[in-house]
Every structure is written in structure tokens, then in C-alpha cells.
Amino acid sequence: MSAMSRAIRAFGGGAASRRNLSVAASKEAPALAAAAAVVAGRRGGRDPGEDGSRVQWVFLGCPGVGKGTYAGRLSRLLGVPHIATGDLVRDALASQDPLYKQLAEIVNHGKLVSDEIIINLLSKRLEEGEEKGELGFILDGFPRTIRQAEILEGVTDIDLVINLKLREEALLAKCIGRRKCSQCGGNFNVASIDIEGQNGGPRMYMPPLLPPPECESKLITRADDTEEVVKERLRVYHDLCEPVEDFYRARGKLLEFNLPGGIPESWPKLLQALNIEDPDNKRSAAA
Numbered sequence: 482m483s484a485m486s487r488a489i490r491a492f493g494g495g496a497a498s499r500r501n502l503s504v505a506a507s508k509e510a511p512a513l514a515a516a517a518a519v520v521a522g523r524r525g526g527r528d529p530g531e532d533g534s535r536v537q538w539v540f541l542g543c544p545g546v547g548k549g550t551y552a553g554r555l556s557r558l559l560g561v562p563h564i565a566t567g568d569l570v571r572d573a574l575a576s577q578d579p580l581y582k583q584l585a586e587i588v589n590h591g592k593l594v595s596d597e598i599i600i601n602l603l604s605k606r607l608e609e610g611e612e613k614g615e616l617g618f619i620l621d622g623f624p625r626t627i628r629q630a631e632i633l634e635g636v637t638d639i640d641l642v643i644n645l646k647l648r649e650e651a652l653l654a655k656c657i658g659r660r661k662c663s664q665c666g667g668n669f670n671v672a673s674i675d676i677e678g679q680n681g682g683p684r685m686y687m688p689p690l691l692p693p694p695e696c697e698s699k700l701i702t703r704a705d706d707t708e709e710v711v712k713e714r715l716r717v718y719h720d721l722c723e724p725v726e727d728f729y730r731a732r733g734k735l736l737e738f739n740l741p742g743g744i745p746e747s748w749p750k751l752l753q754a755l756n757i758e759d760p761d762n763k764r765s766a767a768a
């Protein structure tokens with residue numbers, strides 16, 4: 482079991498108290514010091530380590546903003562695991578594990594599941610990754626409360642938090658338009674978003690991301706992507722998750738990124754903001 486998964490479990494598990502947290506942290510001191518040294522080594526820039534070991538990033542942002550899309554792309558590009566707690570929750574629901582049966586009620590009403598359950602799922606996922614020799618991570622959907630952020634801060638050093646922002650009008654449409662192919666797992670979006678510019682700014686156009694014909698009959702919609710539940714998730718985000726933005730802003734770790742439009746427009750700009758060379762430009766320059 483990795484130092485981080487062990488410590489995070491000790492921190493969040495059951496009736497964990499602040500005292501338990503410090504005990505766990507001091508036990509993990511050598512591993513934490515090593516992690517801090519790695520982090521300190523890359524403080525000057527955002528140049529990820531070649532083996533991915535230097536990437537310990539978090540994605541924040543409202544439901545529908547595209548955390549999963551951009552975290553997934555960066556994870557493939559940098560060779561570090563993309564760990565989305567929403568996916569862990571959905572896998573737990575699908576497993577029919579009696580322990581998680583009551584979760585559906587919470588998730589399908591747009592509420593957050595308890596910190597304890599999330600910490601449990603996350604530590605399990607980190608342990609599995611450790612067994613496979615995974616290094617680094619891009620977290621998506623965690624931390625979502627100040628307590629989760631404090632727990633994470635107690636066990637490891639996060640060196641970058643990317644806060645994705647998108648105009649509110651687009652978020653609801655993007656969530657409702659989300660589709661997944663039940664066979665290949667591909668993610669699509671049937672929403673076509675075209676919003677007037679604000680204060681003389683440019684128009685925002687996000688074309689739909691339509692599935693190929695072979696996926697069309699196999700599309701599924703998440704049970705929590707209905708208008709009513711998305712509105713509740715947005716409300717929960719503003720109440721409980723926005724303070725997490727402030728938590729990282731105060732620590733100088735927050736990179737705010739306003740999505741200018743769809744993936745073709747936003748992806749190169751995000752890479753630029755992260756100081757990562759765009760592999761597509763590199764390829765066309767080499768051609």
C-alpha cells in the first residue's frame with residue numbers, strides 16, 4: 482500500500498480526527514519528505530517530469546465544464562493516471578456492493594457522498610495504482626470540500642490546481658447533452674452551444690461532439706444529468722466546492738483557465754497556459 486493511499490485512508494477513515502491525521506502524517510514523514518522534494522524540484526515551472534513522477538495535479542470546475550475531457554487528455558499526454566472520483570462512485574454503484582447501495586439515492590439527487598466513502602474509494606484506487614507502479618496523478622472531482630482538501634494537504638503536496646471556468650449558460654446545456662457509448666465507453670455531447678459575446682467579447686461556439694454511427698444506438702445518459710439534478714449539482718458546487726478554489730488560491734497553487742470554446746479551440750490554449758508543448762504542432766512542424 483502506498484504511503485499516500487495509507488495516509489489518506491488513515492486521515493479520512495471512519496471517525497478520523499485531526500489528532501489521528503497528525504499521527505498518520507508523522508508516520509509517513511520520510512515518504513512525504515520525498516514527495517515534497519520532488520514537488521520542490523519543479524516549483525520553478527510547469528515542466529512535467531519525463532516519467533510522470535512530478536505531476537500531482539488537481540482539476541476543479543463546475544459540473545459540465547469539461548474536467549474529465551481535459552484531465553483525460555493531459556493524463557494521456559503526460560503518462561500519469563487520471564483519477565476521477567465521479568467514475569469511482571459510478572463504478573461502486575454498478576458493482577452492486579451492498580455497502581454502496583445507498584449511494585445511488587445521494588448521487589442521483591445531485592448531493593455529495595460522505596468524505597469517508599470518497600476517501601475509501603480513492604485510497605483503494607491509489608493502492609491498485611501503486612501495485613501497477615503508477616507515478617503521479619491528475620485528480621478530477623477531488624477534493625470537493627474543504628475537509629477533503631485538508632486531508633489531501635496532510636498526506637501529499639499538490640503542486641498545481643487547474644480551475645476550469647465556463648460561462649454558466651453553457652454548463653447546464655453541456656451536462657444535459659452528455660452521452661456515453663455503453664459499448665466502447667466513448668464520451669459524446671449532442672448539445673450545440675452558441676452564445677452571444679459578453680461586454681463586446683467574442684461569441685462562444687461549442688459544436689456538438691457527435692458519436693460515430695456504430696455508437697448511435699448504444700448511447701446512455703447519466704442518471705444525474707437531468708435538468709433538475711444538474712441545477713442542484715451546480716448549487717452544491719457553488720456552496721461546497723467553490724471554497725476549495727479559495728483554499729488553493731490562498732496557497733498560490735490555482736491556475737484559472739477560462740475555456741474559450743470547444744475542444745479544438747481550448748486544448749491548445751490550455752497547453753500553452755501550462756507551458757506544455759502542443760504535440761499536434763510538434764508533429765506538423767516535423768512533417
Ligand SMILES: Nc1ncnc2c1ncn2[C@@H]1O[C@H](COP(=O)(O)OP(=O)(O)O)[C@@H](O)[C@H]1O
Nearest residue numbers: 544545566567570588592593594599622623625
Ligand atoms: N470528492 C467527492 N466528494 C463527494 N462526492 C463526490 C466526489 N466526487 C464525486 N462525488 C459524487 O459523484 C457525483 C458525480 O461526480 P462527477 O462525475 O465528478 O460529476 P460532476 O460532473 O458534477 O463534476 C457527484 O455529484 C457526487 O455525488
